[in-house]
Amino acid sequence: MNDYELIGSPGCGSAIVEMALSITGIPHRLTELPYLEPGPGRDRLLKLNPLGQVPTLILPDGAVMTESAAIILHLHDVSPQSGLVPEPTAPERVRFLNLLFRLVGAVYPTFTYADDPPKWTLPGPAADRLRDTVMERRANLWREIEAQVGKPHVLGKRFSALDLYVTVMTHWRPNKAWFIQNCPALAAAASQAEKNPHVAAVLERHFS
Ligand SMILES: N[C@@H](CCC(=O)N[C@@H](CS)C(=O)NCC(=O)O)C(=O)O
Structure with missing residues (x-):
């Protein structure tokens, strides 16, 4: 099975997802690219995410997630013990x-x-x-x-x-x-x- 692949850029919101992946311990690899710079990296990103935004996350089954909040909720589903998201019954x-x-x-x-x-x-x-x-x-x-x-x-x-x-x-x-x-x-x-x-x-x- 493939690892998760996080596409991100230095100083960007992908850092939030990178932190979450690190906290959960979910195996992953990072692909860094200057998201606004024309070239093969951006061409690939645009195919995965038509907005050309990072973070973009590729799941082990090849599914693509493009919104940081959706990604956070997903990582919590995969690793609920990591505490990223309060459980449905939690007061917070x-x-x-x-x-x-x-x-x-x-x-x-x-x-x-x-x-x-x-x-x-x-x-x-x-x-x-x-x-x-x-x-x-x-x-x-x-x-x-x-x-x-x-x-x-x-x-x-x-x-x-x-x-x-x-x-x-x-x-x-x-x-x-x-x-x-x-x-x-x-x-x-x-x-x-x-x-x-x-x-x-x-x-x-x-x-x-
Ligand atoms: N709603 C998205 C926003 C992502 C976003 O705006 N990322 C910035 C980098 S920090 C980006 O890719 N900007 C390029 C653009 O919008 O063209 C999320 O929460 O993941």
Whole structure:
């Protein structure tokens, strides 16, 4: 049987899935490619995932998964003892699901649209306006999430995949200093997660 194959790029959301794979101990291999660079790697990625996005995960049976939240839920199904997701009867389950989909459905797309606005609109003032409004929306989303963050982990006492998202995403724009100043609970949960050796090893590979 084949191992799982994770297609990712340095500093990207694929780091979240890489952490989850490492925590579960599921055998896997990593394929790193500059996802925006034309070439055979991107051609292959586009065949697997028409959006050309990473993470893209190929399962041992050849099935392809393209959304980080779906992948996290799947890895939990394969390895429920790893604690990535609260069980259906757990009191934290509802907050987990809500925050997971807030992160992937609302926060993550702000990077899609604000990182390279001329891709989506006219260059110049229209692109500047798009970047500003999307970044403002992102700041509001983070403040909304901040108000729900527990201690020491996002869900309070228990670690979950949410801590992986927060740890990786606090390395993205604006920067760690912004989070420390504006969202100290999120920054603290991220620092706590970094103490996990699986998390620390992946962060080291992606962000140092
Ligand atoms: N909803 C997707 C978003 C993935 C995503 O946007 N990944 C970025 C890299 S961090 C990407 O591939 N961007 C390229 C693009 O959107 O064209 C997920 O949660 O996995």
